[in-house]
Amino acid sequence: MKMNVTQKLIQEHLVSGEMTPGEEIGLKIDQTLTQDATGTMVMLELEAMGVDRAQTEASAQYVDHNLIQDDYRNADDHLFLRSAANRFGLYYSRPGNGVSHPVHMQRLARPGRTLLGSDSHTCANGCMGMLAMGAGGIDVAMAIAGEPYYVKMPEVWGVKLTGKLPEWVSAKDVILEMLRRHDVKGGVGKVIEYYGPGLKELSAMDRHVIANMGAELGATATVFPSDKEIKRYMDAQGRVDEWHELKADRGAKYDLEEEIDLSTLEPLIAKPSSPGNVVPVSEVAGETIYQSYIGSSANPGYRDFAIAAEIVKGKTIADGLSFDINPTSRQLLTKMVDEGHIASLLGAGARLHQAGCNGCIGMGQAPASGRNSLRTTPRNFPGRSGTKEDAVFLCSPETAAASALTGVITDPRTLDMKYPKIKEPENKNLKAEMRMLEAPSSEKDGVKVELEKGPNINSIPQMDPLEDHFEVPVMLKLGDNVSTDEILAGGSRVLPFRSNLEKISTFTFEIVDDKYYENSMSSKDETGHVVVAGNNYGQGSSREHAALAPRYLGLKAVLVKDFARIHLQNLINFGILPIQFVDESDYDKIEQDDILIFDNVRDTIQNNNEFDVQIKDKNETVRVYHELTDRHLDILLAGGVINWIKDKQESEV
């Protein structure tokens, strides 16, 4: 069979299932990536699982999301992550090295490998001929422990690139064109594979830009072939020996077909407040802006910053405007310094920030109220900038730099100048860079390392296996579309406690019911509780704390009309029984504070997909069902993934 790149990658890593779109497949994971915002919990999960040593080819812990350090917690997290990297055998990328995705690409990405990361933009490394996917923290912890990653076999969507980008149009405009055509759900259940003659016009970093924002299309992954350009890139990184070619077979087929003629594209922009809200820049040109922002993993390359520097060189940005430069890696920043581009930017009035994610994930650089912000970042969801009711536009570095000069949204083609040609210089200092990415200690030394836990970092407590009989109160009865934000809020008030389960659990459901924490604590050890809800329960952010925290407070089962997909997986991972009404009208039979009786549960769920739950003190039962696979059942019965993997490791000894 003639295969495309995606099929080759999947076949090479398939450990279970059939390669039929929609079927669950298990994939061997070669590399993992964690960042600080999700990584602290991953490290605590590895500790709880009793993992001794990463089983992957390469796993790296990056520190890029929260670099502000407004008190000890942030700094303590960095020290904890470093000790955990030493303990478990991961690379540790210190604060100041930059954003995980470009740094991983520079130092560790390899064609033909799978990469799983606890960050939704992990897909960016698909540019390197890898199958790179974002996932929840515990999925990554499992992958580090050597377990496969389970996902539905995607459709492969071949996007043929032809032609050559016009001047003033760059890679960001290619992915914005995809979003213009297909909007933010267009990639769901699909891997997007780019191919065709247009590829030779796109550098490895250009491809990174396109692969990165595959996440905004909802795609499982984005895949590029590993060709001569990837060889050139890896050579420049001193790693050409790790390169090999990986291309689609001649005549390989795709489940879906699409074509983009690069020569027809123009500068595009995503208007507030969705990455799918794309129009030509010319359509919104002239709107006043407060801020122009260059950076993030959606435009991390040398070219992306150098072109902005060349555009503003010798000029001055508009009065009152904030021109924020967020370098994405130490390598990039060093080259920008060496080539005079940082001097050009500073001379024009830019603010130079530390290398990291920064404002892209709302850690600083929030725009003023009621003002427009122009950014090269991947997302403009409402409030993500840190300012409620913000107005963030997404665009290319060319558009951002042109607009910084004028103070209004500006089509860069209307600047009266020649399109700058950028030539990337050599990497002169790879040895020093290597030292910044601290290599894993030996296993012998690693097992002796103590995890450095500051006062805000607490281990995950031991959790019990699923009980066979429990009678539990309905602590909450909720309606439709409850989001994980309502289960456990994000934001700067709650985030500092993401490595402290006891403390973060105090915020659980507080938006919905401010007595939930108190009531569930008081019944935690005696009975535990259940939550009943309507449709689409657990929509929104994938944060695993929204399952882990209520579990810690005694949540044993969730009974709903239906679940949002990722939260369902999280409930299973943390040993909470997820069940649904057979007859949705039964929802009305149950009231808050009713006691539900679950009897002979362990046998029942293994032998039946449907069963009855009794409402105590009412002469009523409700019929419920589950859709758990055998693997899910094993995990649930063990009391969650942590127990399951510990049992498994013990039985293997």
Added chain:
Amino acid sequence: MKMNVTQKLIQEHLVSGEMTPGEEIGLKIDQTLTQDATGTMVMLELEAMGVDRAQTEASAQYVDHNLIQDDYRNADDHLFLRSAANRFGLYYSRPGNGVSHPVHMQRLARPGRTLLGSDSHTCANGCMGMLAMGAGGIDVAMAIAGEPYYVKMPEVWGVKLTGKLPEWVSAKDVILEMLRRHDVKGGVGKVIEYYGPGLKELSAMDRHVIANMGAELGATATVFPSDKEIKRYMDAQGRVDEWHELKADRGAKYDLEEEIDLSTLEPLIAKPSSPGNVVPVSEVAGETIYQSYIGSSANPGYRDFAIAAEIVKGKTIADGLSFDINPTSRQLLTKMVDEGHIASLLGAGARLHQAGCNGCIGMGQAPASGRNSLRTTPRNFPGRSGTKEDAVFLCSPETAAASALTGVITDPRTLDMKYPKIKEPENKNLKAEMRMLEAPSSEKDGVKVELEKGPNINSIPQMDPLEDHFEVPVMLKLGDNVSTDEILAGGSRVLPFRSNLEKISTFTFEIVDDKYYENSMSSKDETGHVVVAGNNYGQGSSREHAALAPRYLGLKAVLVKDFARIHLQNLINFGILPIQFVDESDYDKIEQDDILIFDNVRDTIQNNNEFDVQIKDKNETVRVYHELTDRHLDILLAGGVINWIKDKQESEV
């Protein structure tokens, strides 16, 4: 009479009083400086005073303290400050330009001038042959409006410098030697004037380092002569036409005399948690550190950063250490980039932050819990770093860089290397820099500018003149040593509201009595209230909000055993009657919730320093006194400085 530099500066600017140490003198102010943390209130005060136009030679508004922008408030403040600078005719230094003190030195400081700034390190510009003093916000607002600044005539403390600094010892060690000898109160009531042959070894920026931390000695100001070195410096800044010589007359006398032989100094360090806690570095060498930090107005010069870069060049900092580089100005950063020093620092593993105050005032870069932090900043008061129970050491850039390499506190003389020689390059881009410091608009345009007030910025409400008769409850009866932190806390919870009086007042006295806000609000318009306290009332930070906020809530008088000096001034400035017990034992006669009767107050305080206050419903009076000058009385009767100056301006029309 033969005069020293300080006497010349004072005589030149004297508008009232006698030059006898301890006597109140009034000084004409030529220049002012405000920063964003204090400047928003200063601008609101100018608005409330009805000021049309700054009456000074040059006034500048800098944005350097809070650059994090974790929501809209911070960015809104920047826009407000810019509009106010345009409105009132001030220079506006945009975020990213750097710290007020070095930027003011580069662009605006002039020998022979007086400078008043709403920042305690304003004294740094004494290095330029200026009389530069820190003051409360409303004092600076008054100076902008053309009013004199009143201060007690200081003693002049002549410090003769001889000899030449040894290698590895620099200006920071000179001021640390002063702190070692005299501790943090040693300069109170004094101007420190440096002179002697040792001066020729100290560059203008070295003198800035020494003048800056005069604040830590408690000195009113630090003064250096304007000599050939200052001429050289101003020439390098393109402003040699603004230079003139200003030296002490031969044979001039000083009230106090001191001598430092520079050749005898060694690397010094201030241990936690006071700048006066100074020992030789060798005494604490070997202690493990978490962080090494270069930056702040206490080491803002090219030399200070370049020497650190040369020390770490081609090497790698210790594993797990955070080496934080905080550039102090756009000019410095640009030169560091051009000369390859930023590349050296990045290559060694440093984190490069945006130009500004940053961690020096606890805005980010807080150390991990229980870890040592080594900083070139001026202060190490407990918790100032953002981490409670921190352990911050203050030292020179040489010591900080040496310790970054080893991971332990290191005497830089023990490094096995030659002492780097630093030669400062030319300023190539002064025109661009000039554009970053936006010049004041013309008066014609200025008066038309609307102040840009985001939703968190509120004008100061109109306040009434002192009433003639009031009967008011004792809302709080407090003990000794109540600090302004107890009256109105600082910190990241309260600071965002410093331009919003209504909102910030909700925090008033909350640490002492969480009902204070509610109770005072309910009696605000009807009766108002008084506060009674013991000794040293209002000690600590000079923040004027600690008078303004309770005034807004109806505070009419404060009756205490005695006042801390600055808070007393703030009470007068905001029209609150400050009185003291004639017999301290009368303190016991008054209980919380007693009603005090003030009768015929306006006449009484003008005609008598002592008078009686009646306790209603008790057959008691207490005898009180005040120490108000005629100027103070005028201000009080008007209801505070804002009303006083408005009345004055109207009567002048």
